[in-house]
Amino acid sequence: MNTSGDRLEPETAYSQLDTPAVVVDLDVVERNARAMAAWMTSRGVSLRPHVKTHKNVEIARIQAAAGASGITVATLGEAALFAAHGFDDVFIAYPLWASPVKARRLAEVREQVRSLAVGCDSAAAARMLAGAVGGQSPLAVMIEIDSGGRRSGVRPTAAATVARQAADLGLDVRGVFTHGGHGYRGPEERQRAAFDEVGSLTRAAGLLRDGGFGRGPGGLVVSAGSTPTAALSARAPVTEERPGVYIFGDRTQVLLGSCSWDEVALVVATTVVSVSVQGLGTQFVLDAGSKVLSSDRPAWLRGHGHVVEYPQAEIEQLYEHHAVCRMSGEYEPPVLGTVLRVVPNHVCQVPNNVDDMVVFRAGTPTGERLRVDARGRF
Amino acid sequence: MNTSGDRLEPETAYSQLDTPAVVVDLDVVERNARAMAAWMTSRGVSLRPHVKTHKNVEIARIQAAAGASGITVATLGEAALFAAHGFDDVFIAYPLWASPVKARRLAEVREQVRSLAVGCDSAAAARMLAGAVGGQSPLAVMIEIDSGGRRSGVRPTAAATVARQAADLGLDVRGVFTHGGHGYRGPEERQRAAFDEVGSLTRAAGLLRDGGFGRGPGGLVVSAGSTPTAALSARAPVTEERPGVYIFGDRTQVLLGSCSWDEVALVVATTVVSVSVQGLGTQFVLDAGSKVLSSDRPAWLRGHGHVVEYPQAEIEQLYEHHAVCRMSGEYEPPVLGTVLRVVPNHVCQVPNNVDDMVVFRAGTPTGERLRVDARGRF
Numbered sequence: 216m217n218t219s220g221d222r223l224e225p226e227t228a229y230s231q232l233d234t235p236a237v238v239v240d241l242d243v244v245e246r247n248a249r250a251m252a253a254w255m256t257s258r259g260v261s262l263r264p265h266v267k268t269h270k271n272v273e274i275a276r277i278q279a280a281a282g283a284s285g286i287t288v289a290t291l292g293e294a295a296l297f298a299a300h301g302f303d304d305v306f307i308a309y310p311l312w313a314s315p316v317k318a319r320r321l322a323e324v325r326e327q328v329r330s331l332a333v334g335c336d337s338a339a340a341a342r343m344l345a346g347a348v349g350g351q352s353p354l355a356v357m358i359e360i361d362s363g364g365r366r367s368g369v370r371p372t373a374a375a376t377v378a379r380q381a382a383d384l385g386l387d388v389r390g391v392f393t394h395g396g397h398g399y400r401g402p403e404e405r406q407r408a409a410f411d412e413v414g415s416l417t418r419a420a421g422l423l424r425d426g427g428f429g430r431g432p433g434g435l436v437v438s439a440g441s442t443p444t445a446a447l448s449a450r451a452p453v454t455e456e457r458p459g460v461y462i463f464g465d466r467t468q469v470l471l472g473s474c475s476w477d478e479v480a481l482v483v484a485t486t487v488v489s490v491s492v493q494g495l496g497t498q499f500v501l502d503a504g505s506k507v508l509s510s511d512r513p514a515w516l517r518g519h520g521h522v523v524e525y526p527q528a529e530i531e532q533l534y535e536h537h538a539v540c541r542m543s544g545e546y547e548p549p550v551l552g553t554v555l556r557v558v559p560n561h562v563c564q565v566p567n568n569v570d571d572m573v574v575f576r577a578g579t580p581t582g583e584r585l586r587v588d589a590r591g592r593f
Numbered sequence: 594m595n596t597s598g599d600r601l602e603p604e605t606a607y608s609q610l611d612t613p614a615v616v617v618d619l620d621v622v623e624r625n626a627r628a629m630a631a632w633m634t635s636r637g638v639s640l641r642p643h644v645k646t647h648k649n650v651e652i653a654r655i656q657a658a659a660g661a662s663g664i665t666v667a668t669l670g671e672a673a674l675f676a677a678h679g680f681d682d683v684f685i686a687y688p689l690w691a692s693p694v695k696a697r698r699l700a701e702v703r704e705q706v707r708s709l710a711v712g713c714d715s716a717a718a719a720r721m722l723a724g725a726v727g728g729q730s731p732l733a734v735m736i737e738i739d740s741g742g743r744r745s746g747v748r749p750t751a752a753a754t755v756a757r758q759a760a761d762l763g764l765d766v767r768g769v770f771t772h773g774g775h776g777y778r779g780p781e782e783r784q785r786a787a788f789d790e791v792g793s794l795t796r797a798a799g800l801l802r803d804g805g806f807g808r809g810p811g812g813l814v815v816s817a818g819s820t821p822t823a824a825l826s827a828r829a830p831v832t833e834e835r836p837g838v839y840i841f842g843d844r845t846q847v848l849l850g851s852c853s854w855d856e857v858a859l860v861v862a863t864t865v866v867s868v869s870v871q872g873l874g875t876q877f878v879l880d881a882g883s884k885v886l887s888s889d890r891p892a893w894l895r896g897h898g899h900v901v902e903y904p905q906a907e908i909e910q911l912y913e914h915h916a917v918c919r920m921s922g923e924y925e926p927p928v929l930g931t932v933l934r935v936v937p938n939h940v941c942q943v944p945n946n947v948d949d950m951v952v953f954r955a956g957t958p959t960g961e962r963l964r965v966d967a968r969g970r971f
Contacts (some may be wrong), residue, residue, distance in 0.1 A: 231693075231699075232694075232971075233692075233694040233695065234692075234971075248829075267913065268782060281894070289913060289914045290914065308916060309866075310866045310867045310869075310878075311866070312864050312865075312866045312880070314611075314612075314864065315609075316609070318612065320611075324899065336867050336869045337867070337869055339928060339929045339930070340867075340929065341931065346865075356595075359869075361869065361870050365876075366870065366878065366910065366912065367866070367870060368867075368869060369914060389950075396912070426836050426849065478865055483789065486692065488687075488688045488689070488690045488718070488745070489688045489714050489745035489746075490715070491715055491745060491747045492687075492739050492785070494743065500688075500744065500745050502690070504946060505887070506942070506971075507971070508887045509883070509887065509888060510887060510888040510890070511888045511944075512888070532744065534744065534774070535667060535670060535941060536687060537744055538665045539744055544865075551691050551717045551718065552721065564883065564913070565911060567884060567946070568945070568969060569969050570969050575810060591946060591947050591968075592883070593611075593612075593884075593947075
């Protein structure tokens with residue numbers, strides 16, 4: 216939708232909403248799903264979108280229809296939810312620790328799907344995973360590589376060692392994966408993180424192949440993933456990308472250069488509830504706070520979202536139900552009761568904060584709502 | 594519960610949990626409820642706790658049993674939920690804009706409760722509220738005063754003007770309220786914000802009385818409210834306090850001096866899932882990320898929570914499902930799979946992120962769960 220502030224959408228489309236409301240334009244969602252799938256096809260890379268962003272079955276189906284092969288999830292709870300809705304190729308891109316309770320849940324998910332893989336970055340975690348699945352066919356694992364994000368994953372040079380340990384424990388080592396999360400650390404980091412993903416995976420995959428892995432029919436899965444890097448890292452030896460945010464876009468992605476304002480598919484509709492406090496510049500308060508927008512904010516980014524109709528405003532302070540916006544010039548404040556749109560800093564948090572999302576098509580509400588099916592599923 | 598890290602709770606009490614899990618010790622909740630109520634009674638001030646912190650009917654009943662009179666909510670959705678569960682004295686401490694859809698919802702809540710008051714900080718909002726309730730008895734409003742937080746509310750000197758406008762529109766002006774939110778801006782601000790609350794309310798209440806308000810049997814309600822200031826501002830002319838966080842406590846409150854570690858009643862139980870990335874000091878990763886802890890962090894506070902068993906660790910980076918913790922010394926990392934406890938920075942976000950909370954008593958799980966009844970109710 217048009218979220219740059221250049222053109223205003225018809226006011227009435229938003230002014231009837233019960234705010235704060237999370238609004239998703241499914242036309243834009245479909246466009247984003249198709250564009251990413253087409254790009255991956257042109258690169259010969261599989262697309263396995265991360266569904267933690269939307270947590271919604273219908274949108275995952277749109278992604279599948281556009282050409283995604285399988286889904287990525289962060290939690291066992293998400294895996295179980297999507298498995299129950301027929302998604303039968305699931306990768307839990309997380310270093311799951313298979314405690315007794317998680318082992319039971321993992322076994323349940325496994326029975327429902329055709330293909331399940333789990334992230335692993337240590338021999339100890341591999342031992343728990345191997346113990347979790349008993350006498351069934353081997354559980355597939357993907358060895359996590361740290362490509363510079365310094366969160367989880369082993370060094371590329373240690374990948375073959377962990378892979379060997381996992382294989383010796385009876386696990387099916389399917390490949391390697393990484394998340395170049397340092398691509399979020401600023402616009403100039405995006406290209407670097409993409410290089411780091413490809414470089415680290417090249418090294419790790421080479422060592423795994425030297426160690427005898429990936430000789431089966433499917434070969435080695437080499438999986439990179441994040442929206443900022445997806446456009447830049449989709450090349451050999453990468454065989455799969457796992458972007459999530461691209462389906463909606465958000466303020467961070469626009470400022471990182473990963474999408475344009477017109478590709479933003481989700482906004483929070485919010486009402487101007489107070490203009491009573493004034494001082495330096497012009498202040499107004501919206502009824503969208505951290506309980507809908509979340510407090511996510513990269514260190515390099517000022518403010519807590521982009522106000523579409525007032526792009527000159529900064530959301531300076533975010534409380535649970537108040538967004539305090541300031542325009543540094545002496546502007547006329549918006550009229551009390553006006554419904555404005557905010558593009559969140561980080562969209563992955565936003566659907567998770569609401570029961571459902573309001574559907575728009577062609578710039579107007581369709582009357583439908585999308586339930587956040589996997590909300591709060593850990 | 595003991596969250597200072599001095600003594601460890603029995604490991605087994607937490608090690609069986611499916612993490613991340615939000616754990617509430619109801620013994621500590623009851624102690625906190627009684628302590629705040631006793632303090633308010635000793636000051637001759639009514640306690641109207643803000644239930645947005647827990648969003649749970651059972652805990653609101655514990656507060657009522659301890660002596661709270663009525664509840665405070667932030668949203669119409671919370672008001673409706675608690676009204677449906679028999680809470681019949683509700684204050685929506687928010688400058689509600691009564692759009693047509695909100696007006697209908699407001700009328701529904703009104704029919705269910707004995708007493709309902711709504712915040713108001715402008716003549717325009719008063720006009721909407723007056724129009725919302727049609728021919729029924731006058732809707733009660735509380736005029737919001739800005740006591741220095743500079744979020745919403747009018748200057749104390751403007752209170753009587755807005756009160757007069759509201760009364761002329763047919764509303765029942767019950768009193769004035771403020772939230773000294775600037776008490777959250779650092780330990781040294783807490784006392785100042787408490788003085789500001791009392792000072793601003795004194796001025797505003799005086800002007801309202803001069804204007805003829807508060808001559809009814811109940812007198813003028815003069816309401817202050819926040820956990821950091823509640824212990825310091827509960828004095829004349831304040832007649833009512835609205836703290837919320839005190840029921841659980843959190844890391845911010847401990848560091849502001851509003852509660853002790855032993856008064857913290859809510860922790861997030863979380864598993865060590867990765868120790869693979871090392872570098873400066875010792876790093877470990879927990880499975881509690883921003884989707885349970887939230888990213889809330891005051892500017893003066895480093896890190897994203899307090900790790901009870903490793904108080905020397907800083908949660909440096911918070912992702913949706915990873916908390917990256919660092920100890921600057923060369924410590925032995927925790928053993929993979931260990932369940933640790935994190936005291937969140939800001940507890941009001943945490944229950945809202947989960948379907949239910951695990952109940953502890955006497956340091957062990959009771960087997961019960963508390964549903965987050967008003968989760969996502971806007």
